[in-house]
Amino acid sequence: MVNGAGGVIIEDVVREHHGRMMAALIKRLGDFDLAEESLQDALETAIERWPFEGVPENPAGWLVTVARRRAIDRIRRDQSRRSKYEQILHDPVLHGEPAGVDPADVVSEIPESIPDERLRLIFTCCHPSLNLHAQVALALRTLCGLTTREIARAFVVPEPTMAQRITRAKRKISGAGIPFVVPGTEELEERLDGVLRVIYLVFNEGHTATEGDDLVRQQLCDEAIRLGRMLAELMPDEPEALGLLALMLLNDARTSARLDADGESIPLDEQDRNLWDQAKIAEGVMLMRRVLRLGQMGQYGLQGAIAALHAEAESYELTDWAQIVRLYGFLMQVAPSPIVELNRAIAIAQSGDATAGLALIDDLIAGEELRDYYLLDAARGDLLRRSGRADEARQSFQRAMEKTHNQAAQRFIQRRIREVTG
Amino acid sequence: MRYMLVIYGNDEDWTQRPAEELAPVIAEHESFGEALRNAGKLVASEALYPSSTATTVRMKDGEPLLTDGPYLESKEQIGGFYLIEAADLDEALEWGKRLASFEDTVSVWPVINME
Structure with a gap:
């Protein structure tokens, strides 16, 4: 251009x-x-x-x-x-x-300072009457200034499809009369949840997506952090806005330690912690201190606090697992999900009570929701492996193998099977 | 702006319901309509007979062809509407939520300004 x-x-x-x-x-x-x-x-x-x-x-x-x-x-x-x-x-x-x-x-005669109307724009782009994909695309287009082509590439969607999505969203805003306002106190909490969801979705798309090239994915993480920063700056007393930014920074800090030379993902306990980005960790931890001072912990604040404990730990073993168990317990109250419960079970096992951790995972496996979810069996295998119960561990890993078709996941489980067979 | 609040629900003839079932629903609509009128927001509102009473007219080879029933067959049909004035979608959605609280499903649909 x-x-x-x-x-x-x-x-x-x-x-x-x-x-x-x-x-x-x-x-x-x-x-x-x-x-x-x-x-x-x-x-x-x-x-x-x-x-x-x-x-x-x-x-x-x-x-x-x-x-x-x-x-x-x-x-x-x-x-x-x-x-x-x-x-x-x-x-x-x-x-x-x-x-x-x-x-x-x-x-040149009018040195104008621009009034900051970004908060209105954030809430308009993330209006609940727009579908989630449209909200994401619109936020990246108008707030971050990404081109339609960039957004299309990031979400692995043909460019015309993305262009149409954005056009339709803009048309709905003007046609349906979506107002350019920050919602009133009554609605604010609910609407803020929607904004946080959009930002976190952009981040996770970059952080965990299996498609698209790495460069594009890192760009998504950067843009999500930019959006999170914007929101935290505009709503400095909103604990969840600060918590989300902290969570994203702390997760992003681990990026260069997450993949090995072959592009295989490295689990948290095997990551080289010297590769973690200390500047991002410091900023994330500082933000978490502000969240704690505000005294309210929502789902993002709690996840941020957990990420901060991991980030500050010298090693996987020396992590403050007891505190992480407590935080996952609170998270189960605020935003319950089987995945949170799985993480709580792993933390319980790590904090010293392997039996209780295993029992919780067995409950989850017996339940309906995650019956076919390979990570349950993989996590179970991992706990058994750590307790030196190699035979049982191998059985769990083999069940995990049967439940996933993702090749990267299969390669990782194969490695674990070799380790416990050794 | 004007918005149409379109009510969707079971395709049945409400007028055939027993009076004791009908009365509370009618009371809800009366107070909803009253609130709209008092706020100066009501343009029009009507309730419809079930879709089996509708007749659909299609042009076929230049001739009108009549079929018995609605344009789209479905268990859920339009049961009625409110045409309202609202400053923006958020205000219209507030009315829409209030209507949905006793009518279950409501579409809030912006109306094109022809002026």
Whole structure:
């Protein structure tokens, strides 16, 4: 799209401020498409001018101001848009401004600071009347400034499909009248849950996806963390917003230790902890301290706390398993699931009570929900292996083999079988 | 903006129900309609007979062809609607949730502004 030194700066500004610029424009113009088109116009103007005139003092403010004026130009030119956007033409700031003046000439006199409307944009993109895929795509497009092609690649969907998804979502926002507001206190908690879910879904898609190339997946993790940071900055007293950011940072900190040279995943107890990203861990732990001070622990805060205990432990064995058992117990109350119960069982076994841990896993295997879930048998095998009960361990691993078709998982279980057969 | 709150439910003739079953539902609708009217939000509302009483008209080779019944056969059919004014989807959804609390399934459908 751009070249030369000015181009690099423009790209940086766009990446860093895309959400803020879009939010300000949508607030002003009341329309996603018009905001996007006029921001694009402003970028083209910047590409023409910045290399010669220098980069303005407040590049994002410059772009928003030029974009707003370009939007007015578009409305004035396009009769079919006039009725729809009549209100914008009466914008007190722009009212009476002569047509035909190049907006970029006026703008240097107005060093505008952009009002931060990102929180509205976050809640609009994650409105529960949009389906989850649409929410995710829209958030990445408007808040993070990812291109449709990038989003399509990240989710392994054909580009036209993704483009259609985004168009349909934007059309629903304007057609159905989804408001550009932060929900009131009554609804806030429920709506915030939806926002957190979208961000965590983006992160997990990057963190655990089996399809797509690694680079794209790391980009998704980075974008989710960016979104999480945005939310934590805009809602600094919201423990779950802080907890989610902490959780993502602490999980992401382990990325370079998670795969071996052949791309096989390395379980937590075998990871080289020197490869963990200490800066991310420090930030995650600091955020968790803030969550604890706020005194409310939701599902993300609890998961963040567990991740922090793992991150700070010297080794798998020296982890504070007793505390992790307690936290999984709370998590079972807030967001119960068989997976949480499985993790609690593993923690109970690690904290010293292998019998109780095994009994819990056996209950889960006997239950309906996870009967065909290979990780239960794999976890059972692992506990038996650690207790030195090799024969029983092998039987569990063999059952796990039968329950999965995932080749990476099969290779991993094969390795365990060899270890206990040895 | 205008929104249509479309009520979906079992395709049955409510008017044939015994009075003691009918009365509480009618009371719910009356107070819902009253609340909308008091807020100045009600444009129109109607309840429909079961879909077996509908007649569907299709054009076939330039001639209208009549079939007995609704356009789509289904156990669940439109039972009625409220046409309301609301500032935005969130407000319309609030009314929709209130209606669904006694009617079970409601679609909140934006209406195109033709002005």
